[in-house]
């Protein structure tokens with residue numbers, strides 16, 4: 618199977634063509650109910666198919682949240698596989714939000730699941746947790762390079778609890794989040810137009826000027842909409858690396874379903890607000 622062009626290059630093209638917005642596919646039980654769907658496999662399938670049909674040919678990135686599919690066991694995973702396949706076929710890049718992380722030998726198996734080209738769950742990129750040590754991600758980095766896929770490494774997450782780990786100061790005086798960013802900068806050194814190894818940095822975090830966000834890779838920025846951040850916050854949070862930011866909105870768009878036109882309109886509104894915010898820098 619021929620390798621894909623590296624994820625960073627494919628993402629840069631998609632962002633240039635479609636704008637940087639990433640919409641989540643997060644089938645919360647409450648959203649299924651709001652959409653008039655049952656909290657069962659048929660409801661999950663209808664929800665996911667509707668989001669893909671509405672958005673996969675207009676946004677750069679779709680980000681299924683694996684947890685909401687895993688909740689339904691093997692049949693939920695089957696829906697996830699189909700959603701990934703259909704979203705990619707319609708032209709969206711798929712970031713699988715599964716936040717995997719384990720000792721290296723187990724990490725290798727997670728990587729096989731999501732980053733091997735012929736895996737049923739192959740995704741353009743995977744979210745991973747580096748909190749067993751950045752080095753534990755090595756098998757995923759190696760397979761992503763081989764397949765033309767990417768990773769998004771949790772660096773500074775959008776939730777208020779993240780600080781107790783990510784702001785912890787190491788013996789060398791640098792905090793843990795900053796250390797992850799430094800690892801990513803090394804990983805992406807020399808890559809053009811964009812490295813394939815991104816960071817997750819919450820849009821909710823306010824002033825991050827004490828961090829070096831210039832990792833030469835994409836920055837996935839969740840937290841817009843339901844968690845309180847807005848597109849207008851992005852320039853203040855991300856400053857000079859704004860061009861590499863992939864803003865994520867999940868519930869803020871999904872709450873407008875199940876009407877396809879309403880989902881598209883909501884996504885377009887966020888995309889336009891993001892365009893305007895990015896143009897200020």
Ligand SMILES: O=c1ccn([C@@H]2O[C@H](COP(=O)(O)O)[C@@H](O)[C@H]2O)c(=O)[nH]1
Nearest residue numbers: 682774775776839842843844866867868
């Ligand atoms: O730091 C993080 C990392 C991941 N997420 C995920 O993004 C979406 C956000 O959903 P909203 O409905 O827009 O709040 C969700 O899947 C999270 O698991 C995050 O929020 N923060």
